[in-house]
Each structure stands twice: as C-alpha cells, then as structure tokens.
Amino acid sequence: MQWFYNLKIGTKLLSSFILLAMIAGVIGWIGIANIRKADSNGTLLYEKATVPISQLGSISTAFQRVRVTLAKILLVHDKAEKQKFGEQIKELSAEISKNVELLDKTFTNPDEKALLKEFSDTRTVFRPLISKITDLSMAGNDAEALSIYNGDATSAALAENSAINKLVDYKIKQAKTVSDQNTAMAASAIKFTLVLAIIGIILAIGFGIFITRIITIPLQEAVHTAQLVADGDLTSRVEPKYTDETGQMLLALKNMNANLVNIVGEVRNGADSIATATEQISAGNADLSQRTEEQASALEETASSMEELTSTVKQNADNAQQANQLAISASGVAVKGGDVINRVVHTMGSISDSSRKISDIIGVIDGIAFQTNILALNAAVEAARAGEQGRGFAVVAAEVRSLAQRSASAAKEIKALIEDSVRKVEDGSKLVEEAGHTTQEIVTSIKRVTDIMAEISAASLEQSSGIEQVNTAITQMDDVTQQNAALVEEAAAAAESLEDQARQLVHAVTRFKLDEAMQPRKVAAEKKVRKINALQPKGIEKAAKPSAAAKGLKKPELIEAAMQNPVDNDSDWQEF
Numbered sequence: 001m002q003w004f005y006n007l008k009i010g011t012k013l014l015s016s017f018i019l020l021a022m023i024a025g026v027i028g029w030i031g032i033a034n035i036r037k038a039d040s041n042g043t044l045l046y047e048k049a050t051v052p053i054s055q056l057g058s059i060s061t062a063f064q065r066v067r068v069t070l071a072k073i074l075l076v077h078d079k080a081e082k083q084k085f086g087e088q089i090k091e092l093s094a095e096i097s098k099n100v101e102l103l104d105k106t107f108t109n110p111d112e113k114a115l116l117k118e119f120s121d122t123r124t125v126f127r128p129l130i131s132k133i134t135d136l137s138m139a140g141n142d143a144e145a146l147s148i149y150n151g152d153a154t155s156a157a158l159a160e161n162s163a164i165n166k167l168v169d170y171k172i173k174q175a176k177t178v179s180d181q182n183t184a185m186a187a188s189a190i191k192f193t194l195v196l197a198i199i200g201i202i203l204a205i206g207f208g209i210f211i212t213r214i215i216t217i218p219l220q221e222a223v224h225t226a227q228l229v230a231d232g233d234l235t236s237r238v239e240p241k242y243t244d245e246t247g248q249m250l251l252a253l254k255n256m257n258a259n260l261v262n263i264v265g266e267v268r269n270g271a272d273s274i275a276t277a278t279e280q281i282s283a284g285n286a287d288l289s290q291r292t293e294e295q296a297s298a299l300e301e302t303a304s305s306m307e308e309l310t311s312t313v314k315q316n317a318d319n320a321q322q323a324n325q326l327a328i329s330a331s332g333v334a335v336k337g338g339d340v341i342n343r344v345v346h347t348m349g350s351i352s353d354s355s356r357k358i359s360d361i362i363g364v365i366d367g368i369a370f371q372t373n374i375l376a377l378n379a380a381v382e383a384a385r386a387g388e389q390g391r392g393f394a395v396v397a398a399e400v401r402s403l404a405q406r407s408a409s410a411a412k413e414i415k416a417l418i419e420d421s422v423r424k425v426e427d428g429s430k431l432v433e434e435a436g437h438t439t440q441e442i443v444t445s446i447k448r449v450t451d452i453m454a455e456i457s458a459a460s461l462e463q464s465s466g467i468e469q470v471n472t473a474i475t476q477m478d479d480v481t482q483q484n485a486a487l488v489e490e491a492a493a494a495a496e497s498l499e500d501q502a503r504q505l506v507h508a509v510t511r512f513k514l515d516e517a518m519q520p521r522k523v524a525a526e527k528k529v530r531k532i533n534a535l536q537p538k539g540i541e542k543a544a545k546p547s548a549a550a551k552g553l554k555k556p557e558l559i560e561a562a563m564q565n566p567v568d569n570d571s572d573w574q575e576f
Helices: 009-075 079-106 110-138 142-230 245-509 555-564 569-575
Strands: none
Touching: 009 079, 009 110, 009 142, 079 110, 110 142, 142 245
C-alpha cells in the first residue's frame, strides 16, 4: 500500500470517485438489464396472453351472437328477416374463422395447438347444423329446425363453448404464470440492487474515511509543527513518510525548521559582532572628524584659488570672442571684394569679346574697299577703251578708286588700333584674374583665421564652463565636508543606538529554543580597533602636479579630461 500513500492527493480523490462511479455503473447496469427483461416479459405477456385472450373473447362473443341469431331465425316468420339473420350468421362465422387463423399463427405451444384443434373440430360439427337449421327454417319447416336446434345443435354449441372456455382458461393461466415470473424477477432485482447499494455505500464510506485519514493525519502533524515553531520551539523533528503533497509540505516544514535554526544561530553571532563593530565605529568617528576638519580648510583655500582662475579665464574668453567678431567682419569684407573682382573679370572678358567682333567688322570693311578699288580700276580701263565718250565715267572711277584706297587705309589704321586695344584688354583680363585668385586666397586665409578664432573662442568658453563646474564641485565638496562633520556626530549617536538595538536583538533571539547539538557557538568577535595615533594625517599635501600626458594637452582638453574622469576620492565622500 506504500505506492498508494505516495500518490498525489488529486489522484487519491480521483480513484475514490472512480470506485464510486464503478459501483454506481454496476448498479445501473443491473437495473437496466432487469428493466429490459421486465419489458421483454411485458411484451411477451401482451403478445402471448393479452392479445390471444382478446381474440378468444371476440370469438366467444361472435359465437354467442351466432346462437342468438340462429334462435331469431326460428322465431320470426318473415323470410326476409330470416334471410337477413342468415347473412349475419355468415358474417359472424367469417369473423370467428379469421380470429381462429390469427390464433393458429400466434400459438406455438403444443397444448395451445391441441386446444385450438379441439375448438376447430367442434366448429366442424356445429357449422353444418347451423346451415341445416337455416335451410329448414327458410323452407318453412320450423318444427324440424327447432328439434335440431334443441337437440344436436345445442350439444354441439355447448361443446364449442366448452372448447373456447378451455382456451381462455389456458391463456389466463399462462398470463398468470408470466405475471408471477415478473413479480419474482422484480423482487429479486430489488433485493440484488439493495445489496449492491449497501455494499457501495459501505465501500464509499470506508474508502472516504481511509482517504480522509491519510490526508488529515499529515496535515495535523504539519499544524502541530507549525504551532511549535510559532511558539519559538525549534527542537521538533519532522520525518515525512510519504511523497505526496502532505509529505512534501512536511519536508518543507522540516527544511524551514532547519533553516530557522541556522538563521537564529547566525543572528546571535551577528548581534555579538554588531556590538563589537559599534565600538570600532565610535573610534573611527573621532578619527574621521579630525580629517574632515582638515579637508574643509583645504577645500576653502582651493575654492578661493579657483575663483581667481575663473575670472581670468572669463576675461580671456571675452577677448577671444571680440577677436572672433573682428575676424568675421574682415572675412565678410574680403568676400565682398572677391565678388567685385569677379565681376570686373567678367566685364573685361565682355570688352575683349566686343573688340574682337569690331576687328572682324573692320576686316570686312577692308575687303569691301579692296573689291571697290578693283572695280574702279576695271571701270577706268573700260573708260579708256571708250575714248572721249568714257572720259566722264573715268573721272568718276578715279574718284571711287581714290575713296576706296582711303577707306582701306583708314580701315587698316582702325584695325591696328583695335588689335592693340584687344591685346591690352587681354593683358588687363589676365591681371584681373590674377587679382581675383589672390583675393580668393585672401578670403580663404581670412576664413581660416575666423575658424581658428571661433575655435579659440569656443575653447575659452569651454574652459570657463569647465572651471565654473570645478568651482561648483569644490563648493559642493566644501558643503558636503561640513555636512560630513555633522554626520560624524550623528554617527556616534547612531553607534550608541545600534549597540542598544544589538542587545535587544540578542534578547529577542534567545526566546527561540534550540537543540544542544544545534546551539550556535558564540564566536568572540575579533577586535580590530585601530590606534587613532597611527591614523592621524600628517597634513594636507600640496596639490599634485599634472602628469606628462596632461601637460601635452591643451587647456580645454585638460578640463574635458578632468570632467570625464572625476577624482575617485569623491566616491568616498558620497559613500559616507
């Protein structure tokens, strides 16, 4: 059964529910089987007894009506009435035959078959007598018909009625047998169901008590252990027997108890150590107070020096800013001069282009004068050939030739002057271009000077800002130092309060009861009280000289490096 105890609580509860469900299922299955059997017997009773008895009742009723109708035939004298009653007898006989056929199909028992055959045999005797009596009465021979009716017909009718009654009695007995079987089966099913229900109830109660005990007993043990721990008794021993949830809870309580024992022991030792540490704190506070006062005086001197340095750096920053403004103005003037020279260069280029165009035009004029001279010469030759008639034309040609020569001469002189002007304009353009390049170099140099002055101004501002930050930091350090002096006094009072609290802690821990084997040993705290004289500062040293790497840096870089790498000693003040 150990494996069952180790199951989870949910599994145990589920198994109990499954057992109850199985018992309920068995009871339900048996009940359903009995109900089905009762239903089958009811169907059998209906088909084998109730229906046949109803059919036999119909046969008996029809038979009695046949006898009554047959008597009516003998009593009436009207042939039509006799004919009508005869038809009724035929219908009733057909109804009886139909029910007999149905019974013959229903009956399977040999006894039933024999009784039905006996009834059929009596009908075989009675039916011819009915026909004979009907025929005699229709023929008017009522006396003979009445004699047969009272004699053989009555005997045959009684025999047929007796056969019918036998069948009815047999089917009633058969129905009674089936009913008794159903009653006995129902009583047996009720008894069996009650027995199963009682067994299921007993098993459910027993299994419920069993499950409850294996769950509640470990819980009671856990509650008892927790109560002992709450009362300060840590000497209890918890040994879990199983691995279910209750066993895991007991194991957790066991571990908790062991951890509490260790914690209480450590707290006791810690309380003793705290008492010793408070003495060391008191001694250290006196030493710290003296050093704090010395640091405060040194910080005051440093703060005054930093204020003087701050004013000097601010003045340099103002001068650098003014120089930067002048350099910016000069750069603007140089840029404007460069623009003017560039425009002059473009204008000289335009003049040079115009002079070249004029020179080309003069060349065209010179060509025209040359052609005019040739034409005038040709005209003079033609005038000479004409003689006296062409003399006037020759005079005109001579004048035109003279005019063309003078035009050509003037054009050559103008061309020479223009070519000389073009050469001078080209020389002037080259000089203007050289002046433009020189001016551009001047502008570039002024821009460089402006940039350098801007960098100097920015560096001066950064130096001023850095020194202000350093000055602020020193002022804050001075304030912190003053606060530290007050904190030292508060720390002394706190040390005394801490010592009192340590005693109270020791007293509070002693309420826990531990085993002798688990009693924590009182470890004597090592006294590490240092001699105050050995810790006395020899004096505030002068500020250390900057390192070689620091000397190689510019002032702004020095300030930036100092801001990026603050003095490590500041952490001591903040930590205190």
